[in-house]
Amino acid sequence: MFAAGPIITMxxxxxxxxxxEHAGxxxxxxxxxxxxxxxLLSHAA
Incomplete structure (x- = not known):
């Protein structure tokens, strides 16, 4: 769970x-x- 932030940032x-560049x-x-x-979905449960 703690690695999610750095992975999303990367x-x-x-x-x-x-x-x-391609879609504007x-x-x-x-x-x-x-x-x-x-x-929201992850905190709804």
Missing amino acids: LGDTMVPEAT RLVGLFIVAGFTLAF
Whole structure:
């Protein structure tokens, strides 16, 4: 569980610039929405 934060940071650091290059700035909104949904679902149980 403690490694999740660094792994998410590493993936975001490497994948977000490439994603915004191909899909535009809307990618940021979807990333935030996805992390928010994952956070809410993990704390709902």
